[in-house]
Every structure is written in C-alpha cells, then in structure tokens.
Amino acid sequence: MQFKSVLKPEGSVMAGLAVAGSVYALYNLDLGPVASAQASDANHPALESSRKKAGYTAFTFVSAVGLLTKDANILTLGFASIIAMEIHYRHAIMASPATGTIVPPSEDSYAPAQNVVPLVSQGEAVGY
Numbered sequence: 066m067q068f069k070s071v072l073k074p075e076g077s078v079m080a081g082l083a084v085a086g087s088v089y090a091l092y093n094l095d096l097g098p099v100a101s102a103q104a105s106d107a108n109h110p111a112l113e114s115s116r117k118k119a120g121y122t123a124f125t126f127v128s129a130v131g132l133l134t135k136d137a138n139i140l141t142l143g144f145a146s147i148i149a150m151e152i153h154y155r156h157a158i159m160a161s162p163a164t165g166t167i168v169p170p171s172e173d174s175y176a177p178a179q180n181v182v183p184l185v186s187q188g189e190a191v192g193y
Contacts, residue, residue: 108158
C-alpha cells in the first residue's frame with residue numbers, strides 16, 4: 066500500500082500548521098489557558114482528567130485527518146504539537162502555585178484494584 070499524499074507540498078505544510086493550531090485549540094477548549102492550570106492546586110484531579118480527554122481527542126483528530134489526507138507532514142506536525150501541549154500542561158498542572166516547584170502526585174492518586182481474585186485462584190467457578 067502506498068502512502069502518497071493527496072495534497073501538494075505547499076498545501077501539505079499549510080494543512081499541517083492548521084492541524085497543529087487545531088490541537089492547540091482543543092487543549093484550550095478542554096483545559097483553558099495554561100496560566101489557569103498553573104494557578105490551580107498542584108495535581109488537581111479535574112485538570113488531570115481534562116488533560117487526558119484533550120490528549121485523546123487531539124490524537125483522534127490528528128490521526129483521522131492524517132489518514133484521510135495520507136500526508137506525513139500533517140501527522141508529524143500534529144503529533145509534535147500534541148507532545149508539546151502535553152509537556153506544557155503537565156508542567157502547569159504539577160507545579161505548585163505558591164512555590165512554582167513541581168509537586169509529585171500523592172499516594173492517594175493511585176489506588177490498586179480491590180477484591181480481585183486471580184484466575185488461577187478461582188478454580189472451577191470460572192465460567193467461559
């Protein structure tokens with residue numbers, strides 16, 4: 066299968082820049098400005114879930130446009146902008162507004178699964 070772009074070279078670069086701008090807009094719509102994320106409490110759970118949602122939405126958008134146009138410039142610029150926005154927002158979310166230093170997530174942010182019985186321990190009660 067050939068991966069040949071349907072766009073001309075100058076259109077390819079412009080479309081890549083438009084996709085990068087769209088990624089920026091998606092992150093701003095879901096999370097708001099970086100300054101607001103920086104001013105909030107460090108590792109706020111609502112911002113973390115919004116960041117993940119923005120990342121998944123942007124990844125889906127870039128993938129769809131890239132596969133429709135079969136253009137490597139769109140994929141490169143789109144995914145590079147997702148990486149840049151992820152780093153930018155992760156730093157803003159993890160930084161303490163009082164000191165500006167990075168605060169690691171608390172131990173409460175990760176909770177292992179409860180009441181899980183491994184398959185080998187379940188015996189013949191397992192129904193397939």
